[in-house]
Amino acid sequence: MKEYKVMNDYVYYRDLFSDTMGINYRVAPLQNRKPSGHKLLCEVSPSISGNSDMWKRVRLLLEGIRKSNIPFLYSPEKINIGEKGAQLVFEYFKGRNVEQILVDAEKKGMPINFDLAMSLSIAIADIIEVGSSIIVSGERSYHGFLTPDNILIHYDGKIFLKNYGIFQYLEKSEPFFSETEKRYGSWLTPEFMRKERLVAQSDIYHLGYLIYRILTGKYFSCGAGDDFDAKFANLTFKQYMPSTDKNFLTHVITFFKKTLNPDPLKRFLTIKEFKDFIATYFHIEELSSITFNLAYFMNSLYGEAVDEEDKVLKQELAYVVPEPKKEVAATPQAKEDLVSGILEGLDERKKTPGWLWPVLGGVALAAVVGIYFAVTSGKKASELTAQQQAEAAMRLKQQQEQQAQIQAMNDKIKELETLKATADEAQKKALELEKQRMEELRRKAQEELDRKKSEDEKRKLDEAAALQKADEERKAQEELERKKADEEKARQAEVEKKRAEAAKVKPGDQVPLAEVTVKPDKIAGDAPAISASMRAKYKGKTWTTPTTILVDENGRVIKVKILTGNVPGDVKALIEETLNSWRYSPAQKDNVNVKVWLSVPFKFAF
Secondary structure: OOOOEEEOOEEEEEEEEEOOOEEEEEEEEEEOOEEOOOEEEEEEOHHHHOOHHHHHHHHHHHHHHHHHOOOOEEOOOEEEEEOOEEEEEEEOOOEEEHHHHHHHHHHHOOOOOHHHHHHHHHHHHHHHHHHOOOEEOOEEOOOOOOOHHHEEEEOOOOEEEEOOOOHHHOOOOHHHHHHHHHHHHHHOOHHHHOOOOOOOHHHHHHHHHHHHHHHHOOOOOOOOOOOOHHHHOOOOOOOOOOOOOHHHHHHHHHHHHHHHOOOHHHOOOOHHHHHHHHHHHHOOOOOOOHHHHHHHHHHHHHHHHHHHHHHHHHHHHOOOOOOOOOOOOOOOOOOOOHHHHHHHHHHHHOOOOOOHHHHHHHHHHHHHHHHHHHHHOOOOOOOOOHHHHHHHHHHHHHHHHHHHHHHHHHHHHHHHHHHHOOOOHHHHHHHHHHHHHHHHHHHHHHHHHHHHHHHHHHHHHHHHHHHHHHHHHHHHHHHHHHHHHHHHHHHHHHHHHHHHHHHOOOOOOEOOHHHOOEOOOEEEOOOOOOOHHHHHHOOOOEEEEEEEEEEOOOOEEEEEEEOOOOOOHHHHHHHHHHHHOOEEOOEEEOOEEEEEEEEEEEEEEO
């Protein structure tokens, strides 16, 4: 049987996805070495849990959301705090986040249609509207970071929002901005990119962006110098809109302009305005079937995968953690000086510069984008998507049914004509009226069938043209992304070159002791001059006093630290006076004189 990692009384089965808070895993708590049921566990990012003030605010908010008992706000049922960080434990969720759904739908050629996309946005807006009843610091709450990895959809069609209201309470340091921008890119709101405060209208932006991404299949961006209105001049969609009315497209563009505007005050100001616009202009307001429609879509997308996942879940719960093996005792190692170890450990953390991660992230992102477009560009432009094929099959079936109805009407007309031959005058008159009525119905049915056939032919031509255009756009986008990736690599290479130049050691720089090529040696300095009064005062006492000194590039002691608090003032003064009088040969790195901290233990026995 497959073995799994066990940590902190949980067995870890699978890495699921990452989001704002950290990495999410499928796990199970252990009881007597056996898993007791699946949970979703989020390992909170150290950048959040390691900041005590920020983590305190986030934890209070998480607990408040849990206590509010608001449906569909996906909140942890348990928060574990350990030496290595924090864990959020949720009830296990059988479904996917929207980010994964969009990727899988693209791979399988099953785009979300217009009505379902708009209904989905209203359903999410409803959850946000209910969640706003939570008051934080005297203000109504909002999500603030409604990216696709924070929207979860259950296989049965229920929608849940994860990490509600947390993002605006995280400290936005420069590394945090850089990491978030690299990860989410254009999903970020303009106010976040401008390093301004997130607002309730940030949720409106994310809802509009989600619909834009679903309907067009593209990502949206509008820089400081871009013409916002021009972004919607030549919109193309992944599928046909449900209306050929020109005003309908105008309403769609207005919707995007009222959600994606860089100025929050020019967006819909409330969730109600957002929903009312959709209900008024797109006639989508009845949400009683949204759960069923989503469940149907999820089943179409993941039908086989759900059955397979159920089998895997059952197998995972049958796993029993093996008895721990007896380990051979390790050979004790000599303890290094505590103070020196701490100082060198802190210096070691500085070896990997913070700018390196954004560089690697940019290169990785460019590689992923390149691979994605290399795969998608290989599809034939004339290939219909699975949904288009299904719709075409449905239309053909309807036409066949209509043709069968027309044939049945023809048979009925012939039957009426036969009955007239043996009927009396009154009956003949009634049969003739019925025949005329049936012929009129047949005429209308034939006209309707001919109209649908004509529309079907036009639709096929339009789809072929649209697919050809989409293929051309893909190729153009692929070339654009390739150029962007090359430019990004060149920019990052230049940044790395400048950083490397700046990282070269200069005379007088402070360097960790472990990195110097020549360590300092004492060349002058006497032992402490202990007076007779001090000897008499502390007779019979013994102190071992750890100290550390900062030796400058000229070998002078310029700073003394006594690393224990139980040293009398006169003894402390004696130590500082003595160490300040010592001289050393300068430490060197790459033949350059540098500053370095050096540990010096003192032992006094009076």
